[in-house]
Amino acid sequence: MPASGFLVLVLVLLVTCEAEPATEFVQASDGGSASLPCNLSPTGAPDKLSVVLWYRGGEQNPIYKYDVRGNQPARWADASLQNRYFLRILDDHRAVMNISPTKLSDEQVFHCKVDFAKSSTRITHVNLTIIVPPSGIQVSDDWGPVKNGITTAYAEGASLMLTCVATSGKPLAKVSWWRDRNLVTEQTEYFSDRRKSQNVLKIDKLTRSHLLAVYSCEASNSRLQPPLVVRTAIDMYLRPLEVLLIAPTGNKPAFSSGKRYNITCSCRGSRPPAIVTWWKDGVSLEGGIVTVSDNGNTTNSTLSFTPTAADNGLILTCKASNQRIPFSELQRTWMLEVLYPPRVSLNLGHGLNGNNIKEGSDVYFECHLEANPKVHRVWWLRDGEKLLTNNSAGVIVSNQTLILQRVNRHTSGRYCCEATNKEGTTKSPVFHLRVKFEPVCGDVARKVLGAAKDEPLTVDCKVDAEPAATVFRWSFNSTPGVFRELTDFKNEAGGTSVLTYVPKVAADYGTLQCWGQNDIGTQMSPCIFHVTPASRPDPPHSCVVGNVSHHSVSVSCKKGFDGGLRQKFVLTLLSGDVIIANLSSQLASDFNISNLEATHDYLATIYAVNAKGPSKQSVPLAIRTLPAPSLKEQRRSTGPTDGALKASTGPLMYILLAAGSTLIIAAAVGVIIFAVRKFKVDSPVRHPRVRSPKIEESPLTAHVQPLYTDSASDENNPDLIPEAPNSEALLTTSVTPYTITPRPSSKRNCATQMPIKPYHVTWAPILQSRNCSTQTPPPHKESSV
Incomplete structure (x- = not known):
């Protein structure tokens, strides 16, 4: 060390020993600015400032000098400071060395030496620390680094561990966890060798309140700059909270079989939306339309369900589960009540x-x-x-x-x-x-059949039996005691046997008998068919008149023996002596006559016709039609309502009354004239009127030929079979109704040979028809056996 440097150090130590200088601690961020204080107060009496010198570390030469001993203050700085240092005099007692921007190399102990004109030197020591912030923060969960600020989804009830790591920094940063501006934990672990520090946040059991909760990790190593912050949201899977079954029939559902119902299963609280399934008595049901609410909190599944009677008492179940969470299934069940x-x-x-x-x-x-x-x-x-x-x-x-x-x-x-x-x-x-019974006759037990000689006769023997008769027996017996078994028959399905019988001689007319047999037994009473020579029919009898009105009437008779042949019926209607109508009926002896005159007398006779000819006429029937409805009745039925009558005027009423009176008078005059003409006695001067011919003598209509009539000898000899006319033409000939025919010559009494007024009501029903040549009544034919 040079001698001059040694002397300065000694001087500083001496000064230090004489008065312990104050030490200031200053922190500054790397790249920021630092203010190093310096005390300018003299140690003794008031004195004048001379020079301010700044030293760095153990360097002997000042790095900055401020000299006020001249006319103007002089500043000098070492070139290595790169003009980053500047001393500012705040007042007579304080000065500040500003360093901007700071560098990591500026971290030193600085010495500020102040010389006065008289007083001793004052030295201020300043310990400058350069702070380096952490370079970054990384948050990780149990599955690795958190991306996009949200954790991996955790199931409700699971545990979570979040680790926040701050790297680099000088000194190492302090790491803390915050939620909603509240400190959760600041337990920081420092790893100097790896130049990092960390803080681990542990949540033992996640609840629904943790869903998307935001936790902030802050890393800071100085108050000079804001901390580094990383925010992390917690993603979660949530269990279903509630499952409801909703039916259109109410809380106690009762369903009608065969009808379609929409049943809804609503699940609330699941995240993601729950999977909803339907089950009936443990069997999965297909279908169900799923809808999710806008917020994703509610899931609805609608099942279209058509119950049947077999579903009554079965269990309908709706299950909702979050497949991300084990054992999260919730279900709701109904016992089905099906009405059927x-x-x-x-x-x-x-x-x-x-x-x-x-x-x-x-x-x-x-x-x-x-x-x-x-x-x-x-x-x-x-x-x-x-x-x-x-x-x-x-x-x-x-x-x-x-x-x-x-x-x-x-x-x-x-x-x-x-x-x-x-x-x-x-x-x-x-x-x-099916009650089993032996055969019995089906239609009638006895029947009369007419047949001509050498004419095949088909006889149907229909018997009722259960089971149906399958075996038949036929026999014939006649009056002389002839009895023989018949074999010319065929059995048909349904318990019917058909015999073809041809009478050839008089002895062949008699009685046919038929017996049926089934599994139960043989028919006890046979079906009997009396075969007689074909003849004219008997006339209808027990004729009655009904449904009489002013313009129509009905006539009904009972049928007589048909002579063994098919017959039809003819009604002749007379007005006085004039035939005004001939009516025919193919099937029944009932007639409806219309278009008659009111208050008028008619005479009706009915007879039957078959291929052998006509029968005798029935007893004539006198018919009188009812009066026509009066004008008053017509007005009553067709007149205006009471309201309309009240609204009519007086003159109109008088006109109607006058017209009615006139009509009544005219009707009375007409009735008088009709009565005079009706009951007027024939004068000897008058020309005799042409009367109608007898029914036997006159044709049925103007266009129909007279019916075929057998001779008396034919009727008396049953073995003599006369040649029959064309029966088909006879039976199919239609009689034109209401045909008016001219009357032939008059009829005479056989006893007196005097003209007889035909159909006179007083005696005509009493007379018995006789043969004019023999004066004997014709033979009577039995209508039934």
Whole structure:
């Protein structure tokens, strides 16, 4: 060391020893600015400042000099300071050395030496520390560095560890964790060898409050500059909080089978949105439309569900879970109450064989029901008709049981039971009860058939039986006692046998008998067919008049024997002596006559016609139509309402009354004139009127030929079969209604040979028709056997 330097050091030490100089500590950021204080106060009496010298570390030469001994203050700085140092005199007692910008090399102990004119030198020591901030901060979670300011998603209830590391810096930075401006932890670990410091934040159990919570990591090694801050949000998976089932039917859902319902399962609180599944009695259901609320907090799944009766009592379950979180599933269940119409089944009573029920047995049915809600009505039906208890008929209805006592063939039918509840009505499958019985005649037990000689006659023997008859027997017997078995027949399905019979001689007319046989037995009473020679039909009888009005009337008669052939019916209507109409009917002996005059007398006769000819006429019927409705009645039915009558004027009423009076007078005059003409006695001077011919003598219409009439000898000799006319033309000839025909010559009494006024009401019904040549009544034919 040079001698001069040694002397300066000695001088400083002496001065130091004489008065302990103050030491100031100053910190400055690297690249910032530093202010080093210097005390300018004299140690003794007031004195004048001379020179201020600045030394750095142990250097012997000043690095900065401020001299006020001249006229002007002089400043000098070492070139190594690069003009970064500047001394500012604040007042007579203080001065500050400003360093800007600071460098890490400026970290030294500086000495400020102040000389006075008289006083001793004052030295101030300043320890300058240059602060280097940390170069960066890194936050990591359990899975590694945090990216984009948000952690890896953690499940609710899991633990979390966040580590904040500050690197470099002089001195090493202090690291702390903050949340919502509140200090959480500042326990910093320093690693000088690795030039880093860190702070670990531990959260033992994450709750919903930690979702997206922001934690701030701050690293600072000086108050001269703000700390480095890194903010980190916590991402989480949340469990479902609540699951609800919502039905359109209310809190206690009851569903009707066959109807479609939309059931909603609502899950709240899951993050991410929950996975919703549907289950019915442990079986997964497909479908369900999922919607998520805008904030993602609520997930709804809507299931379109059509329940059936089989679903009643089953468990419908909605499950919601966050698949990121184990054991996070929540569920809500319903026991389904399904309302459905009755399910009905019909069973034959225990011990009964439905295929072997015979007449005289007792049968009972049981109706089994399953319904929700309960059945409130049960009906028993046979062939669609409701059954009620009838002890005399052997029918006993007891709610769900039907008892049939002493069944017969009429008991057979299709049976079912019908049950009703609030949801509807259901019928059970039909049970076809077939009561087995031996054959009996189906239509009628006796029948008369007419046939001509050598004319094939087809005879159908229809018998009722269960099971159907499969074996038949035919026989013939006649009056002389002829009996023989017949074999010329064919059996058809359904219990019918068809015999073709041809009478050739008189002995072939008699009785045909038919017996059927099935598994139960043989028919007891045969079906009988009387074969007679074909003849004219018998006239209709028991004719009555009904539905009489002022312009129409109906006539109904009972049929007579058809002569063994197909017949039709003809009605002749007379007004006085004039035939005004002929009506025919192919199928029935009923006639409706219209377009008649009011208050008028008519006479009607009816006869039958077959291929052999017409029958005798029926007893004439006297018909009188009702009076026509009067003007007053017409006005009553067609006149204006009471309101309209009240609104009519007086003169109009008088005009109507006058018109009505005139019409009444005119009608009275007309009635008088009609009566005079009707009941006027024929004068001998008058020309005789041409009367109508007899029905047997006159054609039915002007366009129809007279019907074929057999001779008397034909009727008396059944073995003599006359040649039949064209029966098809006869039966298909239509009679034109309301055909007016001219009257032929007059009819005479057989006994007196005097003209007879035809159809005179007083005696015509009493006379009996006789043969004019023999004076004997014609033979009578039996209409039935």
